[in-house]
Amino acid sequence: MASLVYPENVSYVDDAQALRKAFEGWGTSEKAIISILGHRNAAQRRQIRAAYEGLFQEDLVKRLESELKGDFERAVYRWILDPEERDAVLANVAVKKSGDYHVIAEIACVLSPEELLAVRRAYQTRYKLSLEEDVAAHTSGDLRKACYATNLHIYILRYLYHVPNDSDNLLNSPIIFQLLVGLVTAYRYQGPEVNARLADSEADVLHDAIKDKKFNHEELIRILTTRSKLQLLATFNRYRDDHGTSLLEALSGEHGDDFKKVLQTAVRCIHDHKKYFEEVLRNVIKKVGTNEDALTRVIVTRAEKDMKDIKELYYKENSVHLDQAVAKETHGDYKDFLLALLGN
């Protein structure tokens, strides 16, 4: 269930005029912005944008960008977009930052196949190229060209002398590209059919692939990027039952920071995305120095969907209410806005 609280009947014109008023006069009235936008669902926000543009011949999103700043501005900007536009923006930010590739996996694996398609459409409209094109170009290219010869040397030496696989990102480049492109281009089967025998055999394929490590990542990538979520759940369960450890635990032995992070994110999001988001929030809050981008991302993307469930999970795991934890980690308008989205 959603955490967002909003009135059913809203006058979009009144909202647009109230926002305009908040921008004018002595400084911006952030409180007014929060009290309106923090309590409107996606359809209502879309109408407010349209009403605002009609009344004032001005793009509300651009005006908000110019009026607000810092974490608050970023949170409002993310929030006011349609979900598919927002995810396109999040993916575009993540694609440029190798440390954030897991965000792309998160989007690809949490969304339903049709929602992911909507994001791919929004990405094209906004950036004039396809999401997979951008992901592929950023995760391959120069880095990969440079490391091909190197990789071969490393493979040969490791193979001939049985040298264990070190953690090095060079080696991850082609496989992280395959994995990410596979995840964002997936249009998974959405029906209820699950093939138990296939789950059985592919649990073994996964086990072999992880055990061997170096040379058979293609099988791991193939299974994770093409099978339906229900089929993968069956395979994950089978893996745990047959091999006495969960796939996720087994993957913790994987080398290469980026690749491992993307892989684990994909498995987590497919397995139980609410639990995954609870963990992201927990890590953000536990760490010294808050990662506002992650905090904003989770709250903004889930507020209208299942944030209430995530809050319950959070309380169960931490014996602290998420609202209290967020209030402690943040301040000012940013804090008030996040708390509004959390249902306060």
Next chain:
Amino acid sequence: MASLVYPENVSYVDDAQALRKAFEGWGTSEKAIISILGHRNAAQRRQIRAAYEGLFQEDLVKRLESELKGDFERAVYRWILDPEERDAVLANVAVKKSGDYHVIAEIACVLSPEELLAVRRAYQTRYKLSLEEDVAAHTSGDLRKACYATNLHIYILRYLYHVPNDSDNLLNSPIIFQLLVGLVTAYRYQGPEVNARLADSEADVLHDAIKDKKFNHEELIRILTTRSKLQLLATFNRYRDDHGTSLLEALSGEHGDDFKKVLQTAVRCIHDHKKYFEEVLRNVIKKVGTNEDALTRVIVTRAEKDMKDIKELYYKENSVHLDQAVAKETHGDYKDFLLALLGN
């Protein structure tokens, strides 16, 4: 332009009743079937199916399958389906036959991004799994598992002793999987923007990838599977201008039959799919022993789209009318049906 000739106003009930009559009595009246179904467009055929089912509580497609046989039956069956259903069936047949993998590339590269999506949806509805899942499972799996270690030996030996790359299909297995899955999962950017500098640099990347052969197929696959068709056209042109030979000619040096065929099909279909289909028809007709599957596929899939243009191209290239060539290669009801679709 289409080659199919059909009346604008059709009584679906009359058509359904005439078909029913053709099935009954002394043997099936193939002539009646051809005269109706050979002159109805996709929307009309859909209505006839619905009317037939309503009137006789029977699936027209199944009834046709049981009444007809051989090449004629296969052609009618392909034809009566909606285009996206038909392509899903064609892809499903091709995925099980390594010699026909190029048909998958043909479907993926000729269709528009939205049409390809429709095929992926139809595939899921029909086969209860995703197209890419099926492609990935068929082109990887056992073969790939078995050849990983082998490949490594080959790579090492070739690298250490500068042994040229032989034609062997073992080596192609992982890359053909990447290429095909990349092609079918593509949702290419469809806008008009073309980046000339990118075309320039990627023409060089392609040139290097092909020149090196063994180790950089990922770049070739990345570019072919993610860039927009217009962008690829610019890259292909740049390639020809800068390197004095077309990409297609350069690819003829590629090893591995299946991989090369898929690669060339993709490039041809992106470059000029009408020319590609003309070549397919020419090869079918030139060869001793007709490949009816290919002949049926091209005529059935293009009759409602651009078969008239393909016929003109064919005449230009062969100084023989396609209708005459087809009439010479085929016979009986199959011949009459194809000729009907060709506009006779």
